[in-house]
Amino acid sequence: MGLSWQQGPLAPGAVGRFLVPDPLPERMLFAEPLRRRMRVRFADAWIADSEGVVLLHEPGRYPVAYFPLADIAPGALQATEHTTRHRDLGPTAWYTVGAGTHSKPRAAWQHTELPDHAQELKGRVAFAWRAMDAFYEEDDRIVGHAADGHHRIDIRRTSRHLVVRSGERVVADTTRPLVLYESGFAPRWYVPRADVDESALTGAEGRTFCPYKGLASYYDIAGARRAAWSYEDAWTEVRRISGMVSFEPDEIEVHLDGVRQRLEPGQTVVPHGVDRNLDLDETAAARQP
CATH class of the missing domain: 2.170.150.40 (Domain of unknown function (DUF427))
Structure with a gap:
């Protein structure tokens, strides 16, 4: 997120509001x-x-x-x-x-x-x-x-209990996830590989790029497409999540301390405009020494 996209304060889908008596203009640059x-x-x-x-x-x-x-x-x-x-x-x-x-x-x-x-x-x-x-x-x-x-990212350790299920199957069960707080997004929970049943993960085609975290690889779980992802070689600034797995709560059941998580609106990244769509091979090479 930044000031004007995702759920930033100047974005159409802002998650907060300015505490002013009169409505603001529809568009603010x-x-x-x-x-x-x-x-x-x-x-x-x-x-x-x-x-x-x-x-x-x-x-x-x-x-x-x-x-x-x-x-x-x-x-x-x-x-x-x-x-x-x-x-x-x-x-x-x-x-x-x-x-x-x-x-x-x-x-x-x-x-x-x-x-x-x-x-x-x-x-x-x-x-x-x-x-x-x-x-x-x-x-x-x-x-x-x-x-x-x-735009800011903070990563925190937590002892909260995270369980991921695909039907009756437990895909992940951990009390040591990392939680990633990224401006404009709901918290994302990353699970150590040792606490994931990796036999439930099937590699999915296609990767995506985040200018702040790097290249993400995806996994299908049973019939749920791209239900999990991992930054296998996350950039230095967020190195702590490298190799860990996060799960999409609208594709698979994610329970945190017994409460099922839901995808919040406005979380989808949609590339558009002349300053988008860098080639993934180019992004992979960009941070090489």
């Missing part, structure tokens, strides 16, 4: 200085390098980084005739991004007639995440989308 050095790599060249990036949070979207024009390499942007209109920010001009003999059409954009209340984005350009080779904060590559400073 939020721009803030990133306060981190961010760089863009394209065709083996650094085409943007800035400590003045502004992050735009837009309802229903991941955050997007906007770079000052002065921090973009000369000649990297080639104007095109293609224009669109942003519902909140007005006319938008699109650029071809080029470096050396390589170019990518419609790979960057700029809002050209910003309303007075959105001047933080004046003279700034955003790059389509998928069209670039890579984005970096300092020397570390950032994958998936611009990192959201409001």
Whole structure:
């Protein structure tokens, strides 16, 4: 989650509310200085390098980084005739991004007639995440989308009793799960492999990618498809859950201290937009030394 997607405070499905007397506008955009050095790599060249990036949070979207024009390499942007209109920010001009003999059409954009209340984005350009080779904060590559400073993950030990059942079969039984609290999501419970009947798990095709945890593999359990998952090599920041198994409570019975768990609304991640859908092989290689 961040400010504007999943169940964040500016998202359409916000789990909380602002304690104000009058209704807020249906859509609220939020721009803030990133306060981190961010760089863009394209065709083996650094085409943007800035400590003045502004992050735009837009309802229903991941955050997007906007770079000052002065921090973009000369000649990297080639104007095109293609224009669109942003519902909140007005006319938008699109650029071809080029470096050396390589170019990518419609790979960057700029809002050209910003309303007075959105001047933080004046003279700034955003790059389509998928069209670039890579984005970096300092020397570390950032994958998936611009990192959201409001997104947080905490992992805690607990002695609560977690039981997972598939019909009459006990798939997992533990009093030592880890609970992962992630902004905008209900708690997720991770079970040590030693407390899981692994013969009940059948590997499922397909993996998904989380910009904060890494690559997830999935398992079918009896007739329940993708009822469990595991980050077999979780990223350093969440290394404690590596190899552990979590279970989807809308696909299989998950009981915590005798109370059956239910999937909360708004928990499904739906990729959309020009800054999504990184190739999974690329994400796997992104954190390699």
